Amino acid sequence: MRFSIYLNAQSPGPDHDLDVIEAVTEQALRADRSGFAGICLTEHHFTGYNTYGNPFTFGAYLAPQLRDAYVVLSVAVPALWHPLNFAEACNTLDLLTRGRCVIGVGTGGSPQEYKGLGRDPEQRGPMMQEVLDVAGEALAKTLEDPDLEYETTHSRGVLTRRVMPAAFTPGGPRFGRASLSDEGVLYAAERGWVLMTARDSAAEIGRKWSLYHKALQEAGHDAETVRFAREWSMVQKMVYVAESDEAARRDVAGPLDYLAEQSRRTFGGGAEGAGFKNSVVGVSPVDREAFVDRAMIVGGPDTVASAIAEYRAQGVEHMTLVFLYGQMDPALADASLDRFVRDVMPRFAGPSGNGGR
Template sequence: MRFSIYLNAQSPGPAHDLDVIDAITAQAVLADRSGFAGVCLTEHHFTGYNTYGNPFTFGAYLAPQLQSAHVVLSVAVPALWNPMNFAEAVNTLDLLTRGRCVIGVGTGGSPQEYKGLGRDPVQRNALMEEVIDIALAAMAKEDDDPELPYSTSHSAGVLTRRIMPGSYTRPHPRFGRASLSDEGIVSTARRGWALMTAREAAQETARKLALYHATLDAAGHDGATLAFCREWSMVQKMIYVAESDEQAMADVDEPLNYLAAQSSKSFGGSAEGAGFKNSIVGVSAVDREGFLNKAMIVGGPETVAKSIAEYQAAGVDHLTLVFIYGQLNPALAAASLRRFIDSVMPRFSGPVAAARGVAASHAFSD
């Protein structure tokens, strides 16, 4: 079992933003030094759900502070980007990490995020594919190649020369995709991209992973692509490790209230008209029991280890874990991370070193 840490902390207000970013930076560095395979960053805007907003900027800030962990975008939202800006940001992060990154993408974002960036959320799937296709074409363009005209529902232009900088990983950085649907899972496997999924109980997670791996094996990818996909496909869980199950439930009560309120603000009312479900990533904290069962792992060290073992038995070999969320007190989050490192993680130690270096085999040598 491999573990990555997922950073998506909320802030009470502008006066606290730097403190929150400092807290998750400290978590990232501790996780890196403790053998976590990756540091996962996400993209959210305007909704109170993510303090740092832009994962490319934050990833570039974290990269020189990490000794071995990959920077993993889980996920960026191409639909909210101009395709040329997206291609530049992807290549820059890949170059600055010397290929030690994974670019996860998804439709992401609540209706307010699409509105704030002048996008139509109803078109989010089509727009994501448009931006990705154009960005990949732009990454492949050489300086002397013919001009590359492009057009999406929200932007148009002509790329006359090459994208700068070029990527470290060739022919382009490695990608993953967030998906909960069978259709999305099949598409991800056929592309040779890592699968990023979340918010399902162990049995349904097992079914989805089986579909992904069967499609992946039948797609005819080369060995390096298969190894990358198997090592960097991951399942996300919010986690809290306390001294006892009772204390854990008491400590996450207020964070769950906050997440439920934020979900209602972000998706309530406008969700149906925009084609969104209650939550774009599955079960919402509004359904507390469902959220605890599907999106979280909460308890004392024994209970947490038992839950992780259930997912491992279901075929999960890479978990990405969120330790600070819902305005959880940073000191409690730090204690939870430390308990996990000291009392849970050693039970699942595995070939972390193998997971750290896959991208290097596809990159230029120094």
């Protein structure tokens, strides 16, 4: 079983932004030194949901500080990008990490982010695909190829030479797809991409995992593509490890209140108003019990380990875990991470004995 850490901390306001970024940087370095396989970064803008905003920039900042962990974008939102800027960013991150990166993509979750960047959230799927299509052609273009003329909903132009810099990884950066739908699962498998999913029961995740592995094997990819895709496909959970189940529930009450309020402000007053969010990430914190059940693993070390074991029994070999969220006190998040590394992670160590890697 492999573990990655997911960094998506919220800030109380501009005076705290640097403190929050320093806190998640410290978590990234501690996770790297503790045997976590990857540092997962996400892209959010304007909503207060993610302090560092641009995962490519933050990933480039972390890259030289990491000893072993990959930088994993989980996820970038291509629909919010110019396709050639996106292509450049992908190659730059791949080069700076010396190929130790996975660039996951998804449609994003908040209409406010689309509005802020002049995009129609109702078209997020088609816009994502057209950016990916153009970026893919641009990444493949050599100096000897003819000019690449392109047009998307929000951009048009001609690439006359090549995307710079070149990628470090032969054949270009490795990509992943975030999805909760079977359609997205098959999309990833057919392309030989990593699958990133979240916020569902172990049984449902297991069904999707079986679908993905079968389609991946039947797609005719080479053995290395299949190996890498399986190794880096992951399930995300928000985690809190306390000394007891009761203490864990008590400590996450405040962060859950914050997340629910953020959801109400962004998507509406009730579960119905969060429909856009639910359609993208499965369940809203407005529905607290469902959110805790499907999006989180909360409890003492034995409870957390037991919940993770349920996913492992369904064939999940990699989980990405969020330890700092909902303006949680960084000291509580650090203590939770410490307990996970000390009391939970060793129970899932693989044959290498390297912290679950």
